[in-house]
Structures are given as structure tokens and as C-alpha cells.
Amino acid sequence: MSKANGKGYGKVILFGEHFVVYGIPGIASGIDKFVDVTVENIKDKNDVIFDDTVFNEKVSLNEKPDHIKSKIFKAIFNPENKIIKEILEFNKIEFNNLKFTIKANFSAAKGLGYSGALAVAIIRSVNNLFELDLKDNHINELAYIAECVSHGTPSGIDNTCATYGTLVWFEKNMTGGPNTVKPFKCGKPLYLVLADTGIKHDTKESVANVRKRKEANESDYKKIFDKAKKLASKAKKELQYGAILEIGKLMNENQELLREIGVSCKEAEEIIKVCEYENSVAGKVTGAGDGGNVIILCENEKHQDKIIETIKRKNYEGIKIKIS
Ligand code: MEV
Numbered sequence: 185m186s187k188a189n190g191k192g193y194g195k196v197i198l199f200g201e202h203f204v205v206y207g208i209p210g211i212a213s214g215i216d217k218f219v220d221v222t223v224e225n226i227k228d229k230n231d232v233i234f235d236d237t238v239f240n241e242k243v244s245l246n247e248k249p250d251h252i253k254s255k256i257f258k259a260i261f262n263p264e265n266k267i268i269k270e271i272l273e274f275n276k277i278e279f280n281n282l283k284f285t286i287k288a289n290f291s292a293a294k295g296l297g298y299s300g301a302l303a304v305a306i307i308r309s310v311n312n313l314f315e316l317d318l319k320d321n322h323i324n325e326l327a328y329i330a331e332c333v334s335h336g337t338p339s340g341i342d343n344t345c346a347t348y349g350t351l352v353w354f355e356k357n358m359t360g361g362p363n364t365v366k367p368f369k370c371g372k373p374l375y376l377v378l379a380d381t382g383i384k385h386d387t388k389e390s391v392a393n394v395r396k397r398k399e400a401n402e403s404d405y406k407k408i409f410d411k412a413k414k415l416a417s418k419a420k421k422e423l424q425y426g427a428i429l430e431i432g433k434l435m436n437e438n439q440e441l442l443r444e445i446g447v448s449c450k451e452a453e454e455i456i457k458v459c460e461y462e463n464s465v466a467g468k469v470t471g472a473g474d475g476g477n478v479i480i481l482c483e484n485e486k487h488q489d490k491i492i493e494t495i496k497r498k499n500y501e502g503i504k505i506k507i508s
Contacts, residue, residue: 185315187224190308192301192327194218194290195345196378196470196479196505199419199438200354202394202445203412204339207358211419212341213507214349215378217290219298221305223313226283232257233283238292256330260307265329267322277314284309293384295471300342303330323347324365335388337395339363351507353420371426373508375482377491379459379467380501381451383475390472394445408444415441432466432481439468447473455480455500462494463487 193214200210219238226233232245234253245254261268261279271277284306292298304327311318318326327343339356340363348367355364398405415434422430439456442448448469455478456467465481482488485504492502 185313187222188309188312190221190223190305190310190312191218192221192304192306192308192346193297193349194301195297195342196376196477196507197295197341198374198423198435198470198479198507199416200412201341201442201469201471201473202391202447203409203416203441204341204354204356205337205391205394206409207356208409208413209353209355209364209416209420210339210341211351211353211416211423212345213351214345215296215505215507217288217296217505219286219288219301219305221287221302221309222285223306223309224283224285225313226281229281232280234286235283236286238286238288252334255333256303257306259329259333260303260326261310262329265326267318267326271316271318275314275316279310282310282313291380291384293386293476294380295385295469295473295476296378297342297346297471299334299387300327300331300346303327303334303343304346306330320347335391337391338387351423353416368420368424370423370508372428373506374423374428374431375484375488376505376507377459377480377482377488377495377502378470378505379455379478379480379491379495381449381455381475381478382500383449383451385472385474385476387472390447390474393474394447397446405445408441412438412441428465428481428483435466435468435479435481439466442469442473449473449475451475451500452478454498455495458494458498459491462491464491 194217197212204210234243324347331338341354353366470479488504
């Protein structure tokens with residue numbers, strides 16, 4: 185094969201962003217938005233090229249070894265990685281002479297797991313090109329390595345959603361062992377509007393800032409984290425029942441905790457407020473916060489349309505997503 189394709193899903197976090205970094209359970213889902221990567225063999229060029237149509241840039245690994253995409257590539261396909269080592273033992277291949285073309289139908293730096301989706305798409309494309317037959321758990325493990333390059337201390341929830349694309353209960357293993365990933369189903373579909381604050385954020389920075397605030401105030405943060413833990417367990421049950429109003433109540437409580445750890449912002453609050461006037465069931469920041477996207481829980485598709493119109497009047501863009 186001289187050309188192959190791979191996809192990674194975007195995600196929304198319904199419960200537990202930031203808290204998951206510290207081993208508190210979270211609930212998130214892959215969404216119908218993805219990064220799409222095509223890889224082709226560029227024989228004898230002795231380089232790896234990224235033609236990134238999202239960021240509108242071409243990057244050569246030889247010329248820019250410290251570019252984030254070069255770093256991610258080198259981290260994933262490092263011959264010292266256990267998974268890569270095994271591949272190289274059994275296959276006569278080289279992770280070189282490759283050109284990646286990157287496309288996506290959602291934006292980066294908006295809380296939707298772009299970097300995790302990109303990592304998964306790159307790995308899947310290489311997996312398909314060389315017919316490596318990597319299992320999802322290995323793809324997820326490799327994508328986590330890329331996430332560590334992008335975000336410093338990620339929980340792993342983003343790459344997990346990017347890999348599996350479904351609703352999952354996620355718990356980071358704080359001792360370095362495998363994380364707990366349990367896919368499950370909603371009793372009833374969730375109709376959400378993804379409302380864009382218009383502000384790009386840096387996940388690494390948001391996570392680092394929460395850490396600083398936590399370290400400066402351990403006793404208050406312990407209380408907040410305990411609440412987040414209880415919330416996640418209750419939320420899983422209510423999601424399985426399909427109890428929309430209860431789910432909404434818990435999402436609002438989660439948003440309150442996100443305010444307390446300082447990751448909401450004026451724009452997110454404005455979106456949540458105007459949607460309340462349109463009888464939104466709930467609204468909360470999703471992902472790292474400090475801008476990015478807000479999720480608004482709606483009753484049905486018609487309600488989603490109404491919410492999108494409402495936020496548009498305040499100059500915010502929204503799209504419909506459904507989680508089941
Ligand atoms: C980012 O999408 C979610 C955070 O919880 C960071 C992480 O889990 O790695 C803020």
C-alpha cells in the first residue's frame with residue numbers, strides 16, 4: 185500500500201474535566217467530528233512531512249525537528265516505545281519517508297480534544313499503511329504518549345474518546361497502570377448544543393493553573409474534588425436511566441465546581457445565562473475551559489435549534505450533537 189487513511193474522534197466531557205487529571209472519574213464521549221489524516225510513502229526523501237490544512241502550514245521534520253508535530257511524531261514512533269519496539273521486531277519497516285495530509289471538521293484549542301484526535305488519526309493512518317493490525321488499546325496507549333507531549337500531564341480521557349468514539353466512564357490510574365475505561369450507553373439520547381465562546385485556550389496552561397491554585401489551597405480543593413467524585417458516580421446512574429432532568433441538575437453542579445476551580449469565563453457564563461432564558465436543561469464548560477466550548481443540554485432537536493438561534497443573537501456559534 186502506498187497511501188492510507190486514519191481518523192480520530194473529537195470529544196465532549198460531560199462530567200469531571202480537570203478532576204480526571206487527579207484520578208477522579210470522568211464521563212466523556214467521542215462525537216461525530218474528527219481529524220482525518222492521509223499518509224503516503226514518499227520514497228527516498230528521507231523526511232517526514234506534514235501538510236496541515238487545518239493550520240495551513242507545511243512542516244518538514246528535518247527542517248523543524250522542534251515543531252510540535254515533529255515532536256509528536258518522534259514521541260509516538262520512538263523505537264524505544266514497547267509497542268513500536270515489538271512492531272519493528274516483526275516488520276521490516278521504517279517510520280520515515282512519509283507525508284501526512286491533515287484535515288479536520290472541528291477546531292483546535294476549543295475543548296473538543298483536537299490534539300488527541302490528531303494523534304489517533306496519525307497512528308491509525310500509519311497502522312493502515314503498514315497493515316500493522318494494532319488493537320485499539322495500543323492505538324490509545326500511543327496516542328497518550330503524544331498527549332503528554334502536547335499537554336504535559338494529561339489524564340488520558342481525550343485520547344481514549346478519540347480512539348473509541350463512544351460514551352465512556354474513565355478513571356486515570358494514578359500509579360501508572362492501565363486506566364479504567366468502561367464504555368456504556370445512555371438510557372435516552374442526549375441532545376446537546378456545542379456553543380463556542382470564540383476563545384482559544386491552551387489546555388496545558390489551564391491544567392497547570394488549576395494545579396497551582398489547588399496547591400495554594402489544598403483544603404478547599406479537597407472538598408471540591410470530593411464533590412466531583414460523588415457527582416461522577418451519580419451522573420453515570422442517571423445517564424444509564426436516561427433521567428434528563430437529573431442529568432441536567434448534575435451538569436449544573438459540575439459547572440459550579442468548574443467555576444470554583446476558576447476555569448469558567450465571562451463568555452461561557454453569558455452563553456449559559458442566555459440559554460437558561462430559553463429553558464435549557466443545563467449548561468457547563470466542556471474540556472479545559474478558559475474559553476473553548478460550552479455544552480448546553482436541550483430537551484430535543486427542536487430545542488437545540490432554538491438554543492442555536494438564541495446564542496447566535498449574541499454572536500456565538502453553536503452546533504447540534506447527539507450522544508447515546
Ligand atoms: C481536556 O480536554 C481535559 C482536561 O481534564 C485535561 C485532561 O484530562 O488531560 C482539562
